[in-house]
Amino acid sequence: xxxxxxxxxxxxxxxxxxxxxxxxxxxxxxxxxxxxxxxxxxxxxxxxxxxxxxxxxxxxxxxxxxxxxxxxxxxxxxxxxxxxxxxxxxxxxxxxxxxxxxxxxxxxxxxxxxxxxxxxxxxxxxxxxxxxxxxxxxxxxxxxxxxxxxxxxxxxxxxxxxxxxxxxxxxxxxxxxxxxxxxxxxxxxxxxxxxxxxxxxxxxxxxxxxxxxxxxxxxxxxxxxxxxxxxxxxxxxxxxxxxxxxxxxxxxxxxxxxxxxxxx
Amino acid sequence: xxxxxxxxxxxxxxxxxxxxxxxxxxxxxxxxxxxxxxxxxxxxxxxxxxxxxxxxxxxxxxxxxxxxxxxxxxxxxxxxxxxxxxxxxxxxxxxxxxxxxxxxxxxxxxxxxxxxxxxxxxxxxxxxxxxxxxxxxxxxxxxxxxxxxxxxxxxxxxxxxxxxxxxxxxxxxxxxxxxxxxxxxxxxxxxxxxxxxxxxxxxxxxxxxxxxxxxxxxxxxxxxxxxxxxxxxxxxxxxxxxxxxxxxxxxxxxxxxxxxxxxxxxxxxxxxxxxxxxxxxxxxxxxxxxxxxxxxxxxxxxxxxxxxxxxxxxxxxxxxxxxxxxx
Numbered sequence: 001x002x003x004x005x006x007x008x009x010x011x012x013x014x015x016x017x018x019x020x021x022x023x024x025x026x027x028x029x030x031x032x033x034x035x036x037x038x039x040x041x042x043x044x045x046x047x048x049x050x051x052x053x054x055x056x057x058x059x060x061x062x063x064x065x066x067x068x069x070x071x072x073x074x075x076x077x078x079x080x081x082x083x084x085x086x087x088x089x090x091x092x093x094x095x096x097x098x099x100x101x102x103x104x105x106x107x108x109x110x111x112x113x114x115x116x117x118x119x120x121x122x123x124x125x126x127x128x129x130x131x132x133x134x135x136x137x138x139x140x141x142x143x144x145x146x147x148x149x150x151x152x153x154x155x156x157x158x159x160x161x162x163x164x165x166x167x168x169x170x171x172x173x174x175x176x177x178x179x180x181x182x183x184x185x186x187x188x189x190x191x192x193x194x195x196x197x198x199x200x201x202x203x204x205x206x207x208x209x210x211x212x213x214x215x216x217x218x219x220x221x222x223x224x225x226x227x228x229x230x231x232x233x234x235x236x237x238x239x240x241x242x243x244x245x246x247x248x249x250x251x252x253x254x255x256x257x258x259x260x261x262x263x264x
Numbered sequence: 265x266x267x268x269x270x271x272x273x274x275x276x277x278x279x280x281x282x283x284x285x286x287x288x289x290x291x292x293x294x295x296x297x298x299x300x301x302x303x304x305x306x307x308x309x310x311x312x313x314x315x316x317x318x319x320x321x322x323x324x325x326x327x328x329x330x331x332x333x334x335x336x337x338x339x340x341x342x343x344x345x346x347x348x349x350x351x352x353x354x355x356x357x358x359x360x361x362x363x364x365x366x367x368x369x370x371x372x373x374x375x376x377x378x379x380x381x382x383x384x385x386x387x388x389x390x391x392x393x394x395x396x397x398x399x400x401x402x403x404x405x406x407x408x409x410x411x412x413x414x415x416x417x418x419x420x421x422x423x424x425x426x427x428x429x430x431x432x433x434x435x436x437x438x439x440x441x442x443x444x445x446x447x448x449x450x451x452x453x454x455x456x457x458x459x460x461x462x463x464x465x466x467x468x469x470x471x472x473x474x475x476x477x478x479x480x481x482x483x484x485x486x487x488x489x490x491x492x493x494x495x496x497x498x499x500x501x502x503x504x505x506x507x508x509x510x511x512x513x514x515x516x517x518x519x520x521x522x523x524x525x526x527x528x529x530x531x532x533x534x535x536x537x538x539x540x541x542x543x544x545x546x547x548x549x550x551x552x553x554x555x556x557x558x559x560x561x562x563x564x565x566x567x568x569x570x571x572x573x574x575x576x577x578x579x580x581x582x583x584x585x586x587x588x589x590x591x
Contacts, residue, residue, distance in 0.1 A: 002431065011427075140389045140428060160386070164385070164428075167428075210382075213380070213383035214384075214386060216383075217383050217384040218386065218396075220344070221397035221444065221448065222371050222400030222448070227386070228399040228400065229395050230405070230408060230409065
Protein backbone atom coordinates (compact mmCIF):
# COMPACT_ATOMS: atom_id res chain seq x y z
CA UNK A 1 0.00 0.00 0.00
CA UNK A 2 1.25 3.44 -0.87
CA UNK A 3 1.21 5.72 2.19
CA UNK A 4 1.37 8.82 -0.02
CA UNK A 5 -1.78 9.44 -2.06
CA UNK A 6 0.02 11.95 -4.32
CA UNK A 7 2.67 9.35 -5.15
CA UNK A 8 -0.03 6.78 -5.87
CA UNK A 9 -1.84 9.18 -8.22
CA UNK A 10 1.46 10.10 -9.90
CA UNK A 11 1.96 6.43 -10.82
CA UNK A 12 -1.65 5.73 -11.65
CA UNK A 13 -2.82 8.68 -13.74
CA UNK A 14 -3.28 8.66 -17.51
CA UNK A 15 -0.55 11.26 -18.09
CA UNK A 16 2.01 9.04 -16.29
CA UNK A 17 3.71 8.02 -19.52
CA UNK A 18 3.58 11.47 -21.12
CA UNK A 19 7.09 12.93 -21.47
CA UNK A 20 8.24 14.65 -18.30
CA UNK A 21 9.75 17.47 -20.34
CA UNK A 22 6.31 18.50 -21.55
CA UNK A 23 4.67 18.23 -18.13
CA UNK A 24 7.44 20.23 -16.47
CA UNK A 25 7.18 22.85 -19.22
CA UNK A 26 3.41 23.08 -18.77
CA UNK A 27 3.67 23.35 -14.97
CA UNK A 28 6.58 25.80 -15.06
CA UNK A 29 4.70 28.00 -17.57
CA UNK A 30 1.61 28.00 -15.36
CA UNK A 31 3.65 28.98 -12.30
CA UNK A 32 5.52 31.68 -14.25
CA UNK A 33 2.27 33.23 -15.51
CA UNK A 34 0.69 33.31 -12.05
CA UNK A 35 3.80 34.70 -10.35
CA UNK A 36 4.49 37.13 -13.19
CA UNK A 37 1.03 38.67 -13.45
CA UNK A 38 -0.15 38.36 -9.84
CA UNK A 39 -3.60 38.83 -11.28
CA UNK A 40 -6.72 36.99 -10.17
CA UNK A 41 -7.99 36.87 -13.74
CA UNK A 42 -4.82 35.20 -15.09
CA UNK A 43 -4.76 32.77 -12.14
CA UNK A 44 -8.40 31.91 -12.76
CA UNK A 45 -7.66 31.10 -16.41
CA UNK A 46 -4.54 29.08 -15.50
CA UNK A 47 -6.31 27.10 -12.76
CA UNK A 48 -9.21 26.40 -15.11
CA UNK A 49 -6.84 25.08 -17.78
CA UNK A 50 -4.87 23.00 -15.26
CA UNK A 51 -8.10 21.54 -13.88
CA UNK A 52 -9.36 20.78 -17.38
CA UNK A 53 -6.11 19.06 -18.40
CA UNK A 54 -6.09 17.03 -15.18
CA UNK A 55 -9.73 16.03 -15.72
CA UNK A 56 -9.65 15.34 -19.44
CA UNK A 57 -6.10 14.10 -20.04
CA UNK A 58 -4.92 12.69 -16.70
CA UNK A 59 -8.28 11.38 -15.51
CA UNK A 60 -7.99 13.16 -12.17
CA UNK A 61 -11.38 14.59 -11.25
CA UNK A 62 -12.09 18.00 -9.78
CA UNK A 63 -12.99 16.46 -6.45
CA UNK A 64 -9.64 14.61 -6.19
CA UNK A 65 -7.71 17.67 -7.31
CA UNK A 66 -9.46 19.82 -4.73
CA UNK A 67 -8.81 17.11 -2.15
CA UNK A 68 -5.10 17.71 -2.58
CA UNK A 69 -5.48 21.48 -2.97
CA UNK A 70 -7.55 22.46 0.07
CA UNK A 71 -4.93 21.93 2.75
CA UNK A 72 -2.17 24.10 1.23
CA UNK A 73 -4.87 26.59 0.16
CA UNK A 74 -5.83 26.90 3.80
CA UNK A 75 -2.26 27.84 4.61
CA UNK A 76 -2.27 30.45 1.85
CA UNK A 77 -5.54 31.96 3.09
CA UNK A 78 -4.40 32.15 6.70
CA UNK A 79 -1.30 33.94 5.42
CA UNK A 80 -3.14 36.33 3.12
CA UNK A 81 -5.95 37.46 5.46
CA UNK A 82 -3.62 39.09 8.03
CA UNK A 83 -1.88 40.83 5.12
CA UNK A 84 -5.06 42.55 4.06
CA UNK A 85 -5.82 43.76 7.58
CA UNK A 86 -3.48 46.46 8.88
CA UNK A 87 -3.11 49.13 11.55
CA UNK A 88 -4.27 52.44 10.15
CA UNK A 89 -3.83 56.13 10.76
CA UNK A 90 -7.20 57.92 10.99
CA UNK A 91 -6.14 59.92 7.91
CA UNK A 92 -5.25 56.94 5.70
CA UNK A 93 -7.02 57.27 2.34
CA UNK A 94 -8.98 54.48 0.66
CA UNK A 95 -10.14 52.72 3.83
CA UNK A 96 -12.75 50.13 2.88
CA UNK A 97 -13.64 49.05 6.38
CA UNK A 98 -12.22 49.64 9.84
CA UNK A 99 -12.82 48.87 13.49
CA UNK A 100 -11.70 51.04 16.36
CA UNK A 101 -10.38 49.34 19.46
CA UNK A 102 -9.47 52.03 21.98
CA UNK A 103 -6.91 54.22 20.25
CA UNK A 104 -6.14 51.55 17.62
CA UNK A 105 -7.62 51.55 14.16
CA UNK A 106 -7.64 48.19 12.46
CA UNK A 107 -8.90 48.00 8.89
CA UNK A 108 -8.66 47.09 5.26
CA UNK A 109 -7.48 49.56 2.63
CA UNK A 110 -7.94 49.15 -1.09
CA UNK A 111 -4.15 49.15 -1.52
CA UNK A 112 -3.73 46.42 1.13
CA UNK A 113 -6.56 44.40 -0.34
CA UNK A 114 -5.08 44.62 -3.84
CA UNK A 115 -1.74 43.49 -2.50
CA UNK A 116 -3.26 40.58 -0.60
CA UNK A 117 -5.28 39.51 -3.64
CA UNK A 118 -2.15 39.68 -5.82
CA UNK A 119 -0.30 37.38 -3.43
CA UNK A 120 -3.31 35.10 -3.21
CA UNK A 121 -3.45 34.95 -7.00
CA UNK A 122 0.22 34.20 -7.50
CA UNK A 123 0.53 31.64 -4.68
CA UNK A 124 -2.70 29.81 -5.44
CA UNK A 125 -1.83 29.70 -9.15
CA UNK A 126 1.70 28.42 -8.47
CA UNK A 127 0.29 25.85 -6.07
CA UNK A 128 -2.04 24.41 -8.69
CA UNK A 129 0.76 24.39 -11.28
CA UNK A 130 3.12 22.56 -8.92
CA UNK A 131 0.39 20.18 -7.87
CA UNK A 132 -0.26 19.41 -11.52
CA UNK A 133 3.33 18.25 -11.85
CA UNK A 134 3.25 16.32 -8.57
CA UNK A 135 0.04 14.51 -9.54
CA UNK A 136 1.05 13.55 -13.07
CA UNK A 137 4.81 12.94 -12.78
CA UNK A 138 6.50 10.44 -10.45
CA UNK A 139 9.67 11.61 -8.72
CA UNK A 140 11.70 9.15 -10.83
CA UNK A 141 10.84 11.05 -14.00
CA UNK A 142 11.58 14.40 -12.37
CA UNK A 143 15.02 13.32 -11.11
CA UNK A 144 15.74 11.83 -14.55
CA UNK A 145 14.90 15.15 -16.13
CA UNK A 146 17.08 17.01 -13.64
CA UNK A 147 19.96 14.68 -14.54
CA UNK A 148 19.50 15.51 -18.20
CA UNK A 149 19.59 19.20 -17.31
CA UNK A 150 22.91 18.60 -15.52
CA UNK A 151 21.68 19.65 -12.08
CA UNK A 152 24.51 18.87 -9.58
CA UNK A 153 24.76 15.14 -8.88
CA UNK A 154 24.85 15.57 -5.11
CA UNK A 155 21.48 17.30 -5.17
CA UNK A 156 19.88 14.58 -7.29
CA UNK A 157 21.46 11.76 -5.25
CA UNK A 158 20.03 13.28 -2.08
CA UNK A 159 16.62 13.62 -3.70
CA UNK A 160 16.69 10.01 -4.85
CA UNK A 161 17.81 8.60 -1.49
CA UNK A 162 15.37 10.72 0.51
CA UNK A 163 12.52 9.65 -1.74
CA UNK A 164 13.43 5.96 -1.60
CA UNK A 165 14.06 5.79 2.12
CA UNK A 166 11.06 7.87 3.11
CA UNK A 167 9.04 4.80 2.23
CA UNK A 168 11.38 2.44 4.06
CA UNK A 169 11.33 4.68 7.12
CA UNK A 170 7.54 4.95 7.08
CA UNK A 171 7.14 1.20 6.71
CA UNK A 172 9.54 0.63 9.63
CA UNK A 173 7.80 3.23 11.77
CA UNK A 174 4.42 1.73 10.91
CA UNK A 175 5.54 -1.76 11.88
CA UNK A 176 7.02 -0.47 15.15
CA UNK A 177 3.86 1.47 15.98
CA UNK A 178 1.70 -1.57 15.34
CA UNK A 179 3.97 -3.66 17.55
CA UNK A 180 3.62 -1.08 20.33
CA UNK A 181 -0.12 -0.74 19.80
CA UNK A 182 -0.84 -4.46 20.17
CA UNK A 183 1.00 -4.35 23.49
CA UNK A 184 -1.22 -1.43 24.62
CA UNK A 185 1.53 1.15 24.14
CA UNK A 186 -0.96 3.84 23.19
CA UNK A 187 -3.76 3.10 25.65
CA UNK A 188 -3.30 6.14 27.91
CA UNK A 189 -1.91 9.61 27.31
CA UNK A 190 1.14 8.90 29.44
CA UNK A 191 1.87 5.64 27.65
CA UNK A 192 1.29 7.39 24.34
CA UNK A 193 4.03 9.90 25.09
CA UNK A 194 6.39 7.20 26.27
CA UNK A 195 5.74 5.01 23.23
CA UNK A 196 6.22 7.87 20.80
CA UNK A 197 9.53 8.74 22.44
CA UNK A 198 10.70 5.13 22.22
CA UNK A 199 9.57 4.91 18.63
CA UNK A 200 11.44 8.06 17.66
CA UNK A 201 14.71 7.06 19.30
CA UNK A 202 14.47 3.53 17.91
CA UNK A 203 13.74 4.85 14.48
CA UNK A 204 16.85 6.98 14.66
CA UNK A 205 19.01 3.98 15.56
CA UNK A 206 17.33 1.88 12.89
CA UNK A 207 18.06 4.57 10.30
CA UNK A 208 21.72 4.56 11.29
CA UNK A 209 21.88 0.79 10.88
CA UNK A 210 20.03 1.05 7.59
CA UNK A 211 22.57 3.59 6.35
CA UNK A 212 25.44 1.26 7.26
CA UNK A 213 23.87 -1.73 5.51
CA UNK A 214 23.05 0.39 2.46
CA UNK A 215 26.67 1.49 2.27
CA UNK A 216 27.82 -2.14 2.55
CA UNK A 217 25.45 -3.28 -0.17
CA UNK A 218 26.42 -0.40 -2.47
CA UNK A 219 30.12 -1.11 -1.88
CA UNK A 220 29.54 -4.68 -3.04
CA UNK A 221 28.32 -3.28 -6.33
CA UNK A 222 31.38 -1.08 -6.72
CA UNK A 223 30.18 2.18 -5.13
CA UNK A 224 32.91 4.77 -5.11
CA UNK A 225 31.24 7.99 -4.07
CA UNK A 226 28.78 8.63 -6.87
CA UNK A 227 25.39 7.03 -7.38
CA UNK A 228 25.48 6.70 -11.14
CA UNK A 229 22.40 5.25 -12.81
CA UNK A 230 21.24 5.01 -16.40
CA UNK A 231 18.90 7.68 -17.68
CA UNK A 232 16.93 7.25 -20.85
CA UNK A 233 16.79 9.99 -23.42
CA UNK A 234 13.76 12.20 -23.02
CA UNK A 235 11.14 11.70 -25.68
CA UNK A 236 9.03 14.73 -26.45
CA UNK A 237 6.96 15.91 -29.34
CA UNK A 238 7.65 19.27 -30.95
CA UNK A 239 3.97 19.72 -31.72
CA UNK A 240 2.90 19.29 -28.12
CA UNK A 241 5.72 21.48 -26.80
CA UNK A 242 4.73 24.21 -29.29
CA UNK A 243 1.10 23.77 -28.26
CA UNK A 244 1.97 24.21 -24.57
CA UNK A 245 4.11 27.28 -25.30
CA UNK A 246 1.32 28.62 -27.53
CA UNK A 247 -1.29 28.34 -24.77
CA UNK A 248 1.01 30.05 -22.28
CA UNK A 249 1.86 32.84 -24.71
CA UNK A 250 -1.85 33.41 -25.41
CA UNK A 251 -2.60 33.67 -21.69
CA UNK A 252 0.38 36.01 -21.37
CA UNK A 253 -0.87 38.29 -24.17
CA UNK A 254 -4.33 38.31 -22.66
CA UNK A 255 -2.82 39.13 -19.26
CA UNK A 256 -0.81 42.04 -20.68
CA UNK A 257 -3.91 43.31 -22.52
CA UNK A 258 -6.08 43.29 -19.41
CA UNK A 259 -3.38 45.09 -17.48
CA UNK A 260 -2.66 47.73 -20.16
CA UNK A 261 -6.12 48.49 -21.45
CA UNK A 262 -8.21 47.13 -18.67
CA UNK A 263 -9.93 44.57 -20.89
CA UNK A 264 -11.56 41.67 -19.31
CA UNK B 265 7.66 -26.10 4.58
CA UNK B 266 9.90 -27.91 7.00
CA UNK B 267 7.24 -29.64 9.05
CA UNK B 268 8.45 -31.13 12.26
CA UNK B 269 7.51 -34.77 12.39
CA UNK B 270 8.01 -36.64 15.63
CA UNK B 271 10.88 -38.91 14.88
CA UNK B 272 10.90 -42.54 15.83
CA UNK B 273 13.30 -43.37 18.63
CA UNK B 274 15.46 -40.25 18.78
CA UNK B 275 17.76 -41.80 21.37
CA UNK B 276 19.10 -44.53 19.14
CA UNK B 277 19.66 -43.02 15.72
CA UNK B 278 19.02 -45.31 12.83
CA UNK B 279 22.18 -46.14 10.99
CA UNK B 280 21.73 -45.47 7.34
CA UNK B 281 23.45 -47.24 4.47
CA UNK B 282 26.49 -45.49 3.17
CA UNK B 283 25.46 -42.87 0.69
CA UNK B 284 25.58 -43.72 -2.94
CA UNK B 285 26.43 -40.71 -5.01
CA UNK B 286 23.96 -40.22 -7.78
CA UNK B 287 25.89 -37.73 -9.81
CA UNK B 288 29.45 -38.72 -10.39
CA UNK B 289 31.66 -36.26 -8.58
CA UNK B 290 33.84 -34.59 -11.14
CA UNK B 291 36.52 -32.62 -9.34
CA UNK B 292 35.95 -28.98 -10.22
CA UNK B 293 38.52 -26.24 -9.94
CA UNK B 294 38.08 -23.98 -6.98
CA UNK B 295 36.66 -20.60 -7.92
CA UNK B 296 36.52 -18.90 -4.56
CA UNK B 297 38.26 -19.95 -1.43
CA UNK B 298 38.70 -18.97 2.19
CA UNK B 299 42.09 -20.08 3.51
CA UNK B 300 42.46 -20.20 7.26
CA UNK B 301 40.27 -17.13 7.69
CA UNK B 302 39.86 -15.82 11.21
CA UNK B 303 37.62 -12.86 11.96
CA UNK B 304 36.26 -11.34 15.12
CA UNK B 305 33.90 -8.41 15.49
CA UNK B 306 34.85 -5.34 17.54
CA UNK B 307 32.79 -6.63 20.49
CA UNK B 308 35.07 -9.69 20.67
CA UNK B 309 32.73 -12.22 19.06
CA UNK B 310 34.83 -14.64 17.05
CA UNK B 311 32.76 -15.13 13.92
CA UNK B 312 35.19 -17.19 11.85
CA UNK B 313 37.88 -19.40 13.33
CA UNK B 314 40.65 -20.40 10.87
CA UNK B 315 37.99 -21.40 8.39
CA UNK B 316 39.01 -22.99 5.11
CA UNK B 317 36.32 -23.51 2.49
CA UNK B 318 36.55 -23.83 -1.28
CA UNK B 319 33.67 -23.03 -3.63
CA UNK B 320 34.06 -25.21 -6.75
CA UNK B 321 33.36 -23.53 -10.07
CA UNK B 322 29.99 -24.24 -11.65
CA UNK B 323 28.42 -25.89 -8.59
CA UNK B 324 25.32 -25.15 -6.61
CA UNK B 325 26.48 -24.88 -3.05
CA UNK B 326 24.24 -24.61 0.01
CA UNK B 327 25.74 -23.34 3.25
CA UNK B 328 23.96 -24.61 6.36
CA UNK B 329 24.38 -23.86 10.02
CA UNK B 330 22.61 -22.41 13.01
CA UNK B 331 22.02 -18.68 13.36
CA UNK B 332 25.24 -16.93 14.28
CA UNK B 333 27.50 -19.71 12.98
CA UNK B 334 29.30 -17.28 10.67
CA UNK B 335 27.55 -17.81 7.33
CA UNK B 336 26.86 -14.13 6.71
CA UNK B 337 30.33 -13.15 7.95
CA UNK B 338 31.85 -15.62 5.47
CA UNK B 339 29.76 -14.15 2.66
CA UNK B 340 30.84 -10.62 3.59
CA UNK B 341 34.45 -11.83 3.34
CA UNK B 342 33.75 -13.28 -0.11
CA UNK B 343 32.28 -9.93 -1.13
CA UNK B 344 35.31 -8.03 0.13
CA UNK B 345 33.25 -6.12 2.71
CA UNK B 346 35.12 -7.63 5.65
CA UNK B 347 38.83 -8.31 5.70
CA UNK B 348 40.18 -11.41 7.44
CA UNK B 349 42.16 -10.73 10.64
CA UNK B 350 44.34 -13.62 9.50
CA UNK B 351 44.19 -15.94 6.52
CA UNK B 352 43.14 -14.93 3.05
CA UNK B 353 40.39 -15.00 0.47
CA UNK B 354 41.47 -16.48 -2.84
CA UNK B 355 39.72 -15.82 -6.15
CA UNK B 356 40.70 -17.92 -9.16
CA UNK B 357 43.88 -19.01 -7.42
CA UNK B 358 45.00 -15.47 -6.62
CA UNK B 359 44.79 -13.99 -3.13
CA UNK B 360 42.39 -11.03 -3.08
CA UNK B 361 44.06 -7.64 -2.84
CA UNK B 362 42.20 -4.92 -0.98
CA UNK B 363 43.20 -2.01 -3.19
CA UNK B 364 40.87 -0.37 -5.69
CA UNK B 365 41.76 -2.62 -8.63
CA UNK B 366 41.55 -5.75 -6.47
CA UNK B 367 38.16 -4.78 -5.11
CA UNK B 368 36.77 -3.95 -8.55
CA UNK B 369 37.88 -7.37 -9.79
CA UNK B 370 36.43 -9.19 -6.77
CA UNK B 371 33.13 -7.32 -6.87
CA UNK B 372 32.66 -7.90 -10.56
CA UNK B 373 33.32 -11.64 -10.14
CA UNK B 374 31.41 -12.13 -6.89
CA UNK B 375 27.79 -10.95 -6.78
CA UNK B 376 26.54 -10.67 -3.22
CA UNK B 377 22.76 -10.65 -2.67
CA UNK B 378 21.75 -9.50 0.79
CA UNK B 379 18.99 -11.02 2.84
CA UNK B 380 17.06 -7.77 3.18
CA UNK B 381 16.47 -6.40 -0.30
CA UNK B 382 15.58 -3.00 1.17
CA UNK B 383 19.19 -2.52 2.19
CA UNK B 384 20.29 -3.08 -1.38
CA UNK B 385 17.74 -1.21 -3.49
CA UNK B 386 18.33 2.51 -3.39
CA UNK B 387 17.31 4.01 -6.72
CA UNK B 388 13.90 5.39 -7.53
CA UNK B 389 13.24 2.88 -10.30
CA UNK B 390 14.08 -0.78 -10.81
CA UNK B 391 15.92 -0.26 -14.08
CA UNK B 392 18.05 2.51 -12.60
CA UNK B 393 18.92 0.38 -9.61
CA UNK B 394 20.08 -2.47 -11.84
CA UNK B 395 22.22 -0.10 -13.90
CA UNK B 396 24.18 1.04 -10.81
CA UNK B 397 26.60 -1.91 -10.61
CA UNK B 398 27.57 -2.15 -14.28
CA UNK B 399 28.06 1.64 -14.48
CA UNK B 400 30.54 1.36 -11.60
CA UNK B 401 32.57 -1.11 -13.65
CA UNK B 402 33.28 1.63 -16.15
CA UNK B 403 31.52 -0.10 -19.04
CA UNK B 404 30.26 1.85 -22.04
CA UNK B 405 26.66 3.02 -21.92
CA UNK B 406 25.66 0.60 -24.68
CA UNK B 407 27.20 -2.34 -22.82
CA UNK B 408 25.51 -1.28 -19.58
CA UNK B 409 22.15 -1.04 -21.35
CA UNK B 410 22.57 -4.54 -22.78
CA UNK B 411 23.62 -5.93 -19.39
CA UNK B 412 20.65 -4.29 -17.66
CA UNK B 413 18.15 -5.60 -20.21
CA UNK B 414 19.69 -9.09 -20.08
CA UNK B 415 19.47 -9.12 -16.27
CA UNK B 416 15.85 -7.93 -16.40
CA UNK B 417 15.02 -10.69 -18.85
CA UNK B 418 16.85 -13.42 -16.93
CA UNK B 419 15.10 -12.54 -13.69
CA UNK B 420 11.73 -12.04 -15.45
CA UNK B 421 11.02 -8.62 -14.04
CA UNK B 422 10.33 -6.85 -17.34
CA UNK B 423 6.93 -5.67 -16.11
CA UNK B 424 8.50 -4.09 -13.02
CA UNK B 425 11.38 -2.28 -14.72
CA UNK B 426 9.95 1.23 -14.48
CA UNK B 427 8.41 0.86 -11.03
CA UNK B 428 9.80 2.33 -7.84
CA UNK B 429 11.02 -0.12 -5.21
CA UNK B 430 8.25 0.76 -2.75
CA UNK B 431 5.59 -0.61 -5.10
CA UNK B 432 7.20 -4.06 -5.24
CA UNK B 433 6.37 -7.10 -3.14
CA UNK B 434 9.05 -8.73 -1.01
CA UNK B 435 9.58 -11.51 -3.56
CA UNK B 436 9.81 -9.01 -6.40
CA UNK B 437 12.39 -6.97 -4.47
CA UNK B 438 14.44 -10.16 -4.06
CA UNK B 439 14.45 -10.70 -7.82
CA UNK B 440 15.41 -7.08 -8.44
CA UNK B 441 18.27 -7.41 -5.95
CA UNK B 442 19.50 -10.49 -7.83
CA UNK B 443 19.16 -8.66 -11.16
CA UNK B 444 21.27 -5.86 -9.68
CA UNK B 445 24.25 -8.16 -9.15
CA UNK B 446 23.57 -10.29 -12.22
CA UNK B 447 23.96 -7.24 -14.46
CA UNK B 448 27.62 -7.09 -13.37
CA UNK B 449 28.12 -10.51 -15.01
CA UNK B 450 29.61 -12.26 -11.96
CA UNK B 451 31.06 -15.80 -12.03
CA UNK B 452 29.49 -16.59 -8.69
CA UNK B 453 26.28 -15.34 -7.11
CA UNK B 454 26.19 -15.59 -3.33
CA UNK B 455 22.79 -15.11 -1.73
CA UNK B 456 22.25 -14.87 2.02
CA UNK B 457 19.07 -16.76 2.93
CA UNK B 458 17.34 -15.90 -0.35
CA UNK B 459 14.24 -17.98 0.36
CA UNK B 460 13.66 -16.73 3.91
CA UNK B 461 10.24 -15.16 4.20
CA UNK B 462 9.11 -16.19 0.73
CA UNK B 463 5.90 -18.08 0.02
CA UNK B 464 6.23 -21.53 -1.63
CA UNK B 465 5.53 -20.24 -5.12
CA UNK B 466 8.09 -17.43 -4.85
CA UNK B 467 10.60 -19.90 -3.41
CA UNK B 468 10.03 -22.27 -6.33
CA UNK B 469 10.42 -19.40 -8.81
CA UNK B 470 13.60 -18.26 -7.11
CA UNK B 471 15.10 -21.75 -7.15
CA UNK B 472 14.21 -22.06 -10.81
CA UNK B 473 15.90 -18.69 -11.42
CA UNK B 474 19.04 -19.94 -9.67
CA UNK B 475 18.90 -23.06 -11.86
CA UNK B 476 18.77 -21.03 -15.03
CA UNK B 477 21.69 -18.89 -13.83
CA UNK B 478 23.57 -22.09 -13.00
CA UNK B 479 22.78 -23.49 -16.43
CA UNK B 480 24.28 -20.35 -17.92
CA UNK B 481 27.55 -21.37 -16.27
CA UNK B 482 27.44 -19.44 -13.01
CA UNK B 483 28.35 -20.78 -9.62
CA UNK B 484 25.56 -20.34 -7.07
CA UNK B 485 26.07 -20.22 -3.32
CA UNK B 486 23.12 -19.79 -0.99
CA UNK B 487 22.64 -20.10 2.75
CA UNK B 488 19.38 -21.50 4.09
CA UNK B 489 17.78 -23.29 7.00
CA UNK B 490 15.57 -25.27 4.64
CA UNK B 491 17.12 -28.75 4.72
CA UNK B 492 14.65 -30.17 2.20
CA UNK B 493 15.72 -27.53 -0.30
CA UNK B 494 19.38 -28.21 0.44
CA UNK B 495 18.93 -31.96 -0.08
CA UNK B 496 16.94 -31.64 -3.28
CA UNK B 497 18.84 -28.84 -4.92
CA UNK B 498 22.47 -28.63 -3.86
CA UNK B 499 25.42 -30.18 -5.66
CA UNK B 500 27.39 -29.63 -2.53
CA UNK B 501 26.51 -28.82 1.05
CA UNK B 502 28.73 -26.92 3.46
CA UNK B 503 27.91 -27.22 7.16
CA UNK B 504 29.32 -24.63 9.55
CA UNK B 505 29.36 -24.48 13.32
CA UNK B 506 30.66 -21.65 15.49
CA UNK B 507 32.79 -20.15 12.76
CA UNK B 508 34.31 -23.45 11.74
CA UNK B 509 33.74 -25.89 8.91
CA UNK B 510 32.02 -29.00 10.19
CA UNK B 511 31.61 -30.92 6.98
CA UNK B 512 31.32 -30.44 3.26
CA UNK B 513 30.12 -32.91 0.68
CA UNK B 514 27.25 -34.30 -1.34
CA UNK B 515 23.89 -33.55 0.34
CA UNK B 516 22.82 -37.18 0.84
CA UNK B 517 26.16 -37.97 2.45
CA UNK B 518 26.10 -34.93 4.72
CA UNK B 519 22.49 -35.41 5.79
CA UNK B 520 23.15 -39.05 6.69
CA UNK B 521 26.07 -38.24 8.92
CA UNK B 522 24.64 -38.34 12.46
CA UNK B 523 27.64 -36.50 13.89
CA UNK B 524 27.11 -33.59 11.52
CA UNK B 525 23.38 -33.49 12.18
CA UNK B 526 23.92 -33.45 15.92
CA UNK B 527 26.92 -31.14 15.79
CA UNK B 528 25.26 -28.47 13.71
CA UNK B 529 21.83 -29.07 15.29
CA UNK B 530 20.41 -29.77 11.87
CA UNK B 531 17.16 -31.51 11.31
CA UNK B 532 17.42 -34.41 8.93
CA UNK B 533 15.29 -33.91 5.81
CA UNK B 534 12.02 -35.79 6.18
CA UNK B 535 12.64 -37.64 2.91
CA UNK B 536 15.91 -39.08 4.20
CA UNK B 537 14.48 -39.78 7.64
CA UNK B 538 11.62 -41.75 6.08
CA UNK B 539 14.07 -43.48 3.76
CA UNK B 540 16.14 -44.51 6.77
CA UNK B 541 13.14 -45.97 8.53
CA UNK B 542 12.02 -47.83 5.43
CA UNK B 543 15.51 -49.27 4.96
CA UNK B 544 15.54 -50.30 8.58
CA UNK B 545 12.20 -52.02 8.24
CA UNK B 546 13.30 -53.82 5.09
CA UNK B 547 11.01 -52.11 2.60
CA UNK B 548 13.96 -50.70 0.70
CA UNK B 549 17.23 -52.52 0.05
CA UNK B 550 19.97 -51.05 2.21
CA UNK B 551 22.21 -50.45 -0.80
CA UNK B 552 19.61 -48.28 -2.53
CA UNK B 553 20.61 -44.81 -3.66
CA UNK B 554 19.22 -42.37 -1.08
CA UNK B 555 16.39 -40.24 -2.48
CA UNK B 556 16.65 -36.47 -2.65
CA UNK B 557 12.97 -35.67 -2.75
CA UNK B 558 9.54 -37.19 -2.26
CA UNK B 559 9.27 -38.41 -5.86
CA UNK B 560 12.52 -40.33 -5.71
CA UNK B 561 11.44 -41.85 -2.42
CA UNK B 562 8.10 -42.85 -3.97
CA UNK B 563 9.92 -44.57 -6.81
CA UNK B 564 12.09 -46.47 -4.34
CA UNK B 565 9.08 -47.97 -2.61
CA UNK B 566 7.66 -49.03 -5.96
CA UNK B 567 5.20 -46.25 -6.55
CA UNK B 568 5.82 -45.60 -10.22
CA UNK B 569 2.65 -43.68 -10.86
CA UNK B 570 3.40 -40.13 -11.91
CA UNK B 571 2.56 -37.80 -9.06
CA UNK B 572 -0.35 -35.43 -9.32
CA UNK B 573 0.88 -32.16 -10.71
CA UNK B 574 0.88 -29.77 -7.79
CA UNK B 575 -0.62 -26.31 -8.35
CA UNK B 576 2.62 -24.84 -7.04
CA UNK B 577 5.71 -26.87 -7.63
CA UNK B 578 7.80 -26.99 -4.53
CA UNK B 579 9.43 -30.12 -5.83
CA UNK B 580 12.93 -28.86 -6.25
CA UNK B 581 13.96 -31.96 -8.12
CA UNK B 582 11.43 -31.20 -10.82
CA UNK B 583 12.95 -27.73 -10.92
CA UNK B 584 16.40 -29.28 -10.95
CA UNK B 585 15.81 -31.48 -13.96
CA UNK B 586 12.93 -29.52 -15.43
CA UNK B 587 12.81 -27.75 -18.77
CA UNK B 588 15.15 -25.04 -17.54
CA UNK B 589 17.86 -27.62 -17.00
CA UNK B 590 19.55 -28.13 -20.32
CA UNK B 591 23.20 -27.67 -19.55
